[in-house]
Amino acid sequence: MRLLVLGGTEFVGRAVVEAALGRGWEVTVFNRGRHPSVPGARTLVGDRTAPGGLDALKDGEWDAVVDTWSAAPRAVHEAARLLRGRAGRYVYVSSCSVYTWAPPAGYAEDAPLVEGAEPGAGQTDYARDKRGGELAAVDAFGAQDSLLVRAGLILGPYENVGRLPWWLARIARGGPVLAPGPRELPLQYVDVRDLAAWILGAVEQGLSGPFNLMSPQGHATMGALLEACVRVTGGPAELRWTAPETVLDAGIEPWTHLPVWVPPGSDMHDALHSADVSRAVATGLTCRPVGETVADTWRWLQEIGGEAPRRPDRPRNGLDPELEAKVLGAGTQ
Numbered sequence: 001m002r003l004l005v006l007g008g009t010e011f012v013g014r015a016v017v018e019a020a021l022g023r024g025w026e027v028t029v030f031n032r033g034r035h036p037s038v039p040g041a042r043t044l045v046g047d048r049t050a051p052g053g054l055d056a057l058k059d060g061e062w063d064a065v066v067d068t069w070s071a072a073p074r075a076v077h078e079a080a081r082l083l084r085g086r087a088g089r090y091v092y093v094s095s096c097s098v099y100t101w102a103p104p105a106g107y108a109e110d111a112p113l114v115e116g117a118e119p120g121a122g123q124t125d126y127a128r129d130k131r132g133g134e135l136a137a138v139d140a141f142g143a144q145d146s147l148l149v150r151a152g153l154i155l156g157p158y159e160n161v162g163r164l165p166w167w168l169a170r171i172a173r174g175g176p177v178l179a180p181g182p183r184e185l186p187l188q189y190v191d192v193r194d195l196a197a198w199i200l201g202a203v204e205q206g207l208s209g210p211f212n213l214m215s216p217q218g219h220a221t222m223g224a225l226l227e228a229c230v231r232v233t234g235g236p237a238e239l240r241w242t243a244p245e246t247v248l249d250a251g252i253e254p255w256t257h258l259p260v261w262v263p264p265g266s267d268m269h270d271a272l273h274s275a276d277v278s279r280a281v282a283t284g285l286t287c288r289p290v291g292e293t294v295a296d297t298w299r300w301l302q303e304i305g306g307e308a309p310r311r312p313d314r315p316r317n318g319l320d321p322e323l324e325a326k327v328l329g330a331g332t333q
Helices: 011-022 073-083 126-141 164-173 192-205 222-233 244-249 267-273 278-282 290-303 321-329
Strands: 002-006 026-031 042-045 064-067 090-095 146-151 175-180 209-213 237-242
Touching: 002 011, 011 026, 011 192, 064 073, 073 090, 073 126, 090 126, 090 192, 126 146, 146 192, 164 175, 164 222, 164 237, 164 290, 175 222, 175 244, 175 321, 192 209, 209 278, 222 237, 222 290, 237 244, 237 321
Parallel strands: 002 026, 002 064, 026 042, 064 090, 090 146, 146 209, 175 237
Antiparallel strands: none
């Protein structure tokens, strides 16, 4: 297989490149050259946001393209139109954010969608941009040759958003840790390497259309995630399980102040941890245990010096230590 990855040096793109090289595929990456490419991949340099920035892609043919773009849909529109006729399939890594908020628990790929930005539009907001990227891919490649990967929460090595790395760093620091309850709260996410493996399998199968892409509901729990963090870091951390009401009453914001966590019974939990992924599972999605994801992410963090890279276009996650101490001092369940 000849694969073109637009990006290919960070998080999802990097995982796709490594997985494809591991299968013996011929991989080309196209990016701005700001980060080193995975050894074994051919590199083309260009800035898709600049005039003439796609010139390096004017020649060449590929069996599939993987695009993880998450800003102005115009970039997807221009790349897809340029590659039309020279690539067999366009895989756009989208998001479950494209569903009209808030999708009910158990929502599938036919749930109502936000109105996407026009394919040639500039940047608007995350949900409309991602839907606009979907529309751009379908507009250029048609419904039969475009694959829309609606990912949910993505964890694992190379994460540059500050979710699992934040928890690992906080727990490694030790001491009492505010653990948002309930301990058995079900989580739904996908390890970036399982996401990459499914994408490549989908290309081999010639799949098209939209797929919700995260683990089956309840694949892990908040307790399993944080307890795995305690095990792998080996620090003297003590998880203090705290009632959701106590967390919220303290002004702590779900998802951002405490990454991954959203309160049970809320619209946020239904939207982020309760999707129907039966279509992806039926086409080959398999998900590794949460302990493996946590351990491998910790190992990667140690290899790069302990501090994860951060995307500049994403808000900083994490709980202020003073607020954490204040809540813990007020009592836990």
